[in-house]
Amino acid sequence: MITVGIDIGSLSADVVILHFNDSNERGRVLSYSIIPTGFDTEKTAKKALNGALEKTSIDIKDISYIVATGYGRVNIPFANKNISEISCHAKGANYTFNSARTVLDMGGQDCKVITCDETGKVKSFIMNDKCAAGAGRSMEVMAKLVGVPLESVGELSFKIVDKPSNITSTCVLFARSEVMELLRKGVHKNDILAGACDALMNRVLSLMGRSQIETDLVISGGIAKNVGITKRIEEKLGFSVKIPEEPQIIGALGAAIFAKEILCKGKPA
Amino acid sequence: MRVAGVDVGCLTAKAVIVDGNDILASTVILVENTTEIEADRVLCMTLKKAGLTRDCLSFVVSTGAVPATWAGSDFYLSEVSCAANGALYYYPLTRTIIDMGAENCFCSKCDGDGIVLDYIANQKCASGTGLFLDLISGVLEVKIEDIGKLSLDSKKYLKMNLTCAVFAESEVVSLIHQGEKKEDIINSLHMSIASRVVAMLKAIKFKEEVIFIGGVAKNIGMAKALSSEIGSQVKIPSNPEAVIALGAALEARALA
C-alpha cells in the first residue's frame, strides 16, 4: 500500500511517499521532494507531490491515503485528513530514531520542542510565540545579508576571526540592521555569523528549558542542516543529538506514517 | 552662499546643497560602508552634480545616523528638527510630519518656525517601517516598488494584529494559506499601519497640514491609506527621501 504525507511549512513544502505491505511492516520511504512554498498552497502541494511521484513508478491513483500537516494543512482539498505538525514531527522523529524522546523542530517561522513516548505520541510541547527570532527565518536573513549561502553558514560560524560579535536585538528586523552596522564597521562575516548562531542557540535553549529534555534529542527542520546551531546546542547540553540525514522531511514522514496507521486501524496486524 | 545637509539612514544616504532658496543638487545613494565614509561619499557626489568643490560650501549640517565625530559637518541637528525645516520649505503651512524611513517611523508636530513642539517615534517595534514592508513584500513575492500600485485595486480589509513585524509576517503567511488575495493583504497591511500611525498622530494631537516624507512616502498605497485614515489628503513633497537632508541644509543656511 502507498501513503503520502504532505508538510506545507512557511518556507518549504515537503512530500514523502511511504510504501508498506501490511500494518506490522515498518514501511519504507520510496521518495520525497522539497520545494519552496509558493503563494498558492494547493498548487504548491500538487507540485511537490508530483515532484516526489516522478522519482518513482507510482501513479497518483495508487495512493491509498494522504495526510497533510504544517501551516497550509487545511488548504489541501485532495488530502484525506490533516494532523498538526507537532504530532507529525514527533511521529516522524520517532520513526527515524526509535530512541527519540524529545524533538526540537526548527522550521522557518517557528521553533518547537516536543516530548513524546516510545510510540511517538506527543506528551508535551512548547512553541515559540509569534516571534520568528528563534527560527530559521532569522538565519536566512543573516546569511543573505552577509552574502553567504545558507548551507555554509554553519562551518563559517566556527572559523571565528576575532570574537563572536554580540547581537542583542531579538526582532529580526532590528537584528538585521544591527548586523548591517557591524558589516559597515568592517567586522568579519564569520564573527557575525558566529554571533547570530550564538544568539539563535541561546533563544532555542531558553525555549527548551521550559520542557524537560529527555534523550535522545532529535533535531528536525531546516536548521538541523546548520552545524553552526546543532554543534553549539550539543556543546551547551553536554550530550550528542541525533540528526536525520534529511531533517526537512520529518514532518511529512510523520504524516505519511499517520496515514499508514489510519489505514491499518482495525485490520489484523 | 552655498550650504549642504547630509543625512545617513540605515539603508540610504542623502545629501542636498542649497544656495539661498534654490536647491542646487540632491543625491540619494544606498549605504554600503560605514556611516562616515558614506556621508563623505554622498556629499562628494552631490558636489560633483552641482559642479562644486568642498570649499565652496560655507556650512554643512549633518543629521540622522551620522556620528557627531564626523569631520565633514559643522553642526549636528536631529532628523526630527530637520524634517520640520524641510517640510516647511515645500509646504509653509506644515504643522504635522509623518516620516517613514527604513527602520524608524516618527510623527512630529511643529510650528511655523520649524520648532518641534511634540514628536513620537517607534521605539522597539519595526512594524510600519520600510524594512517591514520589504519583508512582507518578500513573503508575498511582490516587488517592493509595486506593492503600492497593487494595493490600490483592493476593496477588502482583513483584520490584522500588528504588534510586531515578525508576528505580522506569520499572520500574513497564515492569510496566504487561507487563500486571501495579495492585494487585499497588502491593502490591509497599509490600513493597519496607517491606523497605528494615526494613533501616534492623535497622541500628539496633530494639526493640518500633514506632510508625509521618507522612503515609504513613495508608496502610493500607503499614502492613500494614511489619507483615508486621517480624513484628509496627506501632502507628499517631490523626492520625499531627501526632505530631511534638505532640512539640514536649510539649518546650515540659517547658521552660516
Next chain:
Amino acid sequence: MFKELELIVNDRHNHAKQLKVRTNKGIIGYLCSYVPEEIIYAAGFIPVRLFSSEEAASLADTYMQSYYCTFSRCILHQALAGDFNYLDGLVTAYTCVNMRLAFDSIQLYGKIPFSRMIYTPGIIDDPNSKEFYYKELLRFKKDMENLSGRSINNDDLREAIKVYDENRSLVNDIFKDRRNPVPSITGKEAYIITLSGMLTDKQEHNEILKTTSKQITNRAGMKKGVNRLMIVGSPLDNLKLLDIIEDDLDAIVVTDDTCTCTRYILGKTPEENINQDPLKAIVERYLIKRPPCPTKHAQNRWLQCSSCPFRAVSCFLMNPAQKKKLPKSLIFSNPERICRFRHSLQLAINHNVEGVIVLQQKFCDPHGFDYHHVAQSFIDIGIPSIMLEIDNIISVGQIKTRVQAFLEMLQPVNYVIEPEIKEGISLNI
C-alpha cells in the same frame, strides 16, 4: 435557536441603543463581574457589561502603556472612539489594575456623564471586609439613588435579586446538561447565553431563556464522542476561539472557570439574608457565594487546604511548624467556593473533562501568577492542560495548531482525587 441571543452579542451597541429607546430606561456600563448589578437594576437602570472588540486599541495608546492588557486597552479605545456614547453611567468594582486604569481614563477623558468605582475588598472571608463592603455598597446605593432621582427601598432590591437569581438558576439548569456524555449545547452556545445575559435586560433574557431551554430539552445532543475540554483563566469575550475549538477542530467545551461564563452565573443569593436585609444578602453573594477571581484572597485559606479533597500541590497545608492552633481572630467562616483552584478542579471532575485550556490574556498579572499552580493542580488530578496566550484579536493559525496538537496528545483520563501531599511545587510543567 440561539440566533436571537447571538445577535445581541455580535451587535451589542445597537442592541443597547434600541433597548434604551424601547424600555425608556437608562443604560449603565460596567467593567467587572464583581459589580453588584442588582443595585443598579433596582435603581431602574439596565446594567450592560463592556467587552473588548476585535480592533487594534490604537486610541488607548494616548493614556495606557502598551504593557496593559489588550482587554482593558480595547475598552478604553472604544470609549474614546465614542462607541459607548449611549451609556448613562459607568460603574466598576476594583479588581485588577488594568481595569482600574481603563476606568480612570474613561472617567477623565471618556465623556460618560456618571462614573463610580466600588472598592470590592481583596479579602473575601473576613467579617471585617464584609462590614466594609456593606458600607461601601450603602454609599453606592445612595449614588445610584441620586443618579436615578428615586430612592431604592428593600423591596426594590429584593425584586432585582429575584430577577437575577432566576436568571442564574435558568442558566444553571441549561448548563447542568453539559455534564451528560453528549451535551445538548456547545461551549460556544454556553458563552452566548451568559454574554448575551450581560448585554441585555435580565428580565427579557429570562423570558428568552425559558423558551430556549424548552427547545434544548428536545434537541439532539451536540458532537458525539469528541474530546471534552474546559476553559479556565482570563476573561474570554471572543467567540472566535470557540469556533476554532468546536467547528474547525473536533472537541467540545463542556465547562469553564472564566468570569464571562460559568463563574458569572454560579452562586445564588442566600435566601435567609434576602428576607431580613437584601443588601447584606448581596454582600454575601458577591464575596462568598460566587467563585472568586484571582485578585480575591481568602485570608485563612490554609484551613481550607487541610480539608480539601484534592490536596493539590502547594496549597497551604499547614507545615509542621505551624501545627499549633490558630488564634480565634484568624478563623473566619469556612464557605465551600472560597478556593478557586478547588472550585475549578471540582468543575472539571463533575464534567468529565479530558483536557484543560488555560487562557492567558497577554499582560494579565493575576492570571499570570496563578498559571503555574493552576496547571500543576490539574496535572495532579490527572488532567493535562495547555496555555494559550490570547489577545483581543485571535490569530487563528497560531491557536489552531496548538489546540489541534493538544487534542492529538490527549489520552483517556482517570482522575486522582487524593494525590499524595507534596512539599513545595515541582518545577516543570
Next chain:
Amino acid sequence: MTESDSRGLPLKTWPMLKEVNNNYNFQIAAAINEGKPIVIASGMCPQQLQGAFDVVWVTGEWYGSICGFSRDVGLCETAERCGFPHETCSYARMTIGSMIEDRGFLGKYPKPVAVLGTEGLCNVQAKWFEALARYHNVPFFVLDSAPIPSQILPEWWGEDAVKDSVKYYAKQLENFIDFLEWVTGQKPNEEKLIDAVITMDRNERLWDELMRLWRAKPSPIAGRSLFTFENLIVSLPTSHAASRVLEAIIEELNDRIAKGISGIPNETIRLLWQAQPGWYVLGIIRYFESQGANFVTTPYLELWGSHFRYDWCKEATPDWFREFNKPNNFAECFWEISKSIIAQMTRPRLEAGVKAIKQMALEAEIDGGVWHAVRGCKGVSYGELAEREALRELGIPGLILEGSPADPRDFSEGPALRQIRIFIEQVKRIKKRRKRNC
C-alpha cells in the same frame, strides 16, 4: 553610584549614607545566618510593623531590585520556565527565580516562615507573594488596603468613606499582629512599635524637606545622587540611623544652596523624572547631565514623604486624616499606620497623578518631563501617559522611556539614547525660542 558629586565637591554625607546602606544589607545577611525567622513582605506592607517583632524583614521589591542590579537574567528565565509569564513584574520574576534556584546576592535564598502580600495598589503585590508562599508552603497573609473609592475631586469624599477605609485597615492590622504572633511565637513589642511609628513619621517629614531643597534653583544636588538616598526611606524608614543621615544631608544642601553650589556644573535644563530607576538609569542620567540637564523633582521619590501623600487630597478629606498624633498603644499605632497607608494607596489615581504633576511642574519650574515606562510595574508607572498629556497642555514636552526595573532584556540602550538626544534638542530649541520671543 559615584563617590563625589560635580565640581569634585564630595557630598559630605556620602560616607554616612554608604555606611548605613551597607549595614542594612549586612544586618540582613547576618540575621539570616543567625537563623532568625525571616518574613518576606511586599513593599506596601507597613514597615513600622517589623519593629514589633524580632524578625528579618525582607522586602520583595528590594530583593528583586538588587537581583536586578546584578543583571542575572538566568533568574528571570527560570521563573518564565516555570510558567510565570515574561510580561509580569521583573522584580517578581527575579525573586521567584532566585527562590527556585535557591541562589541570590545573599548567597542562598532567604526561606521565609511567613509571606505577606498587599492588595490595592497593584495585584502583583499580592499574587507574587502568594506564589512565594505556595512554593515554600508557608502561611500567607494579605493586607487589603482599601483605597478610598474613586470619586472625582475636589468633591468632598464624605467623612465616613474615609473613616471606613481607615477602620477596615486598622482592624486588619490587629489580625495581622495575631498572625505574626502565631507564626513567630513571639509576643509583639509595644514600645518598639510606637517608636517605629514615630520615627517613620519623622523620617517622612525629613524626606519632604529633602525633596523641597532638591527643587532649589539651581538644584544643589544631582538627581542621580538622590536616587541613592532612596533606600533610606524605602528600606529603613523606621531607623534612627536614617534620620541622622537625612538631617545631615539636609544641612549640607542648605549650606550648598547658601553658597550657590549646584548639583551639576551647568544646570541649563531642569527636568522631572517619574518611576523607579533601573540598573541602566545611572548611565542615562549621566548622559542627561553631560547635556546640562538635571533632574530636580520626581513624584516617585516624593511619594515616600508624607506631604505629597496628603497634599493632593486636602479638599476631599477631613483634617484628622492628614494629621499625625503620637500613638501611645497598639490601637493608636494601627490607626496612624492605616491613615498613611490609605492615603498612599488612594494616591495612584489618574486624576490625582495629573493634578500633582501639574503642580510640581510649576513649583519646580521644569522644562521637560521624563517618564520611565517601567514594563510590568503597573503600580508605579500608573497613568504616566496621562501625566505627560497634562504637561503638554502646559507647553512642557515629555519623553516616555520604555524600560524595566530588573530585567536586562527589556531595555535597549540604542533607541533610548536616540530618543533622549532628540528630546533634549527639542527642549533646548523651545527654550531658545522663548528667550527670543520675550
